[in-house]
Amino acid sequence: MKPSVILYKTLPANLLSRLENHFTVTQFDDISPETVKANADVFANAEGILGSGGKVDGAFLASTPKLRVASTVSVGYDNFNVDALNERGVVLMHTPTVLTETVADTAMALILSSARRVVEVAERVKNGEWQSSIGADWFGIDVHHKTLGILGMGRIGLALAQRAHFGFSMPILYNARRHHKEAEERFNARYCDLDTLLAESDFVCILLPLSDETRHLIGTEQIVKMKSSAVLINVGRGPVVDEKALIQALQEGKIHAAGLDVFEQEPLAVDSPLLSLPNVVALPHIGSATHETRYGMAECAVENLITALTGKVEVNCVNPQVLK
Ligand SMILES: NC(=O)C1=CN([C@@H]2O[C@H](COP(=O)(O)OP(=O)(O)OC[C@H]3O[C@@H](n4cnc5c(N)ncnc54)[C@H](OP(=O)(O)O)[C@@H]3O)[C@@H](O)[C@H]2O)C=CC1
Numbered sequence: 659m660k661p662s663v664i665l666y667k668t669l670p671a672n673l674l675s676r677l678e679n680h681f682t683v684t685q686f687d688d689i690s691p692e693t694v695k696a697n698a699d700v701f702a703n704a705e706g707i708l709g710s711g712g713k714v715d716g717a718f719l720a721s722t723p724k725l726r727v728a729s730t731v732s733v734g735y736d737n738f739n740v741d742a743l744n745e746r747g748v749v750l751m752h753t754p755t756v757l758t759e760t761v762a763d764t765a766m767a768l769i770l771s772s773a774r775r776v777v778e779v780a781e782r783v784k785n786g787e788w789q790s791s792i793g794a795d796w797f798g799i800d801v802h803h804k805t806l807g808i809l810g811m812g813r814i815g816l817a818l819a820q821r822a823h824f825g826f827s828m829p830i831l832y833n834a835r836r837h838h839k840e841a842e843e844r845f846n847a848r849y850c851d852l853d854t855l856l857a858e859s860d861f862v863c864i865l866l867p868l869s870d871e872t873r874h875l876i877g878t879e880q881i882v883k884m885k886s887s888a889v890l891i892n893v894g895r896g897p898v899v900d901e902k903a904l905i906q907a908l909q910e911g912k913i914h915a916a917g918l919d920v921f922e923q924e925p926l927a928v929d930s931p932l933l934s935l936p937n938v939v940a941l942p943h944i945g946s947a948t949h950e951t952r953y954g955m956a957e958c959a960v961e962n963l964i965t966a967l968t969g970k971v972e973v974n975c976v977n978p979q980v981l982k
């Protein structure tokens with residue numbers, strides 16, 4: 659008998675077929691407690707799950723006693739309680755690498771659009787405000803040769819540093835838990851502590867995962883250390899920034915602008931003050947959202963599930979210790 663798996667993401671037809679060749683697949687819209695409760699038998703028999711979003715915690719694991727593998731269609735896995743997975747011996751697979759370059763493009767797009775006010779001025783053109791030669795009230799700030807501070811010099815951080823160094827001649831500062839020789843040698847990046855990075859950067863770009871250590875890492879105390887001309891970019895996870903503190907800082911002109919792909923609550927509330935600030939570019943968590951990359955991620959997640967349930971895992975495992 660084929661192992662049972664739960665799919666909670668829409669897959670292209672060919673990838674769904676590939677999954678069905680190996681498993682008995684049951685599809686749901688989500689894995690919310692309501693869905694789990696209403697389909698308790700299916701969840702009780704599942705050996706694998708594949709999807710994105712949705713909380714996988716102790717309560718979920720109690721409802722899935724046969725679960726062996728969780729395959730997330732994302733690189734970030736902050737919605738999984740990894741300790742609880744480890745305790746139960748459940749393997750967690752994710753999709754790094756395949757999305758790295760696309761997410762770095764999104765970060766660069768946010769840097770450029772925040773600095774040059776691309777969204778705001780394009781709206782003004784659409785509203786018929788371009789009636790004569792533009793004046794200083796349409797101007798932005800330069801990106802090239804400005805200092806970029808990268809928080810989190812991992813896969814995406816490195817890809818952003820490459821763009822900024824070679825494409826825009828930007829000096830790079832970075833902070834991570836350890837030094838990254840590759841970034842220093844290839845992009846002349848300089849490691850510095852958080853306070854120094856905040857004080858010296860013209861653009862601060864967050865590419866950190868969400869964890870107990872990074873939650874609200876950037877709050878009022880940190881924002882006031884930034885230059886008043888600086889721009890904050892967040893492509894990592896929303897809760898790394900204390901959003902209330904950021905809103906207040908933007909309203910009071912403590913920093914120049916923000917470019918945000920991620921928020922404390924997603925989707926962002928339509929009445930969020932962020933949406934009425936002209937110096938904020940807000941994107942709907944599109945970091946990896948291109949047709950090519952989303953296909954690549956789905957394909958990677960499918961292969962991850964097949965390998966982890968039927969073969970030998972060599973890459974893309976978050977908790978390889980449970981394989982031993
Ligand atoms: N907006 C979007 O659509 C997307 C967002 N993301 C987010 O980007 C994150 C990064 O992805 P990726 O680059 O592939 O991940 P990596 O694991 O390659 O890089 C993470 C970096 O963060 C650093 N880091 C982690 N914890 C801390 C900490 N407490 N203090 C300082 N530095 C820390 C790591 O430091 P060290 O190198 O020293 O270990 C590493 O340099 C994902 O976890 C996800 O949250 C990813 C894809 C799309």
Ligand SMILES: O=CC(=O)O
Binds near residue numbers: 731732757945
């Ligand atoms: O936010 C997206 C991810 O892949 O992580």
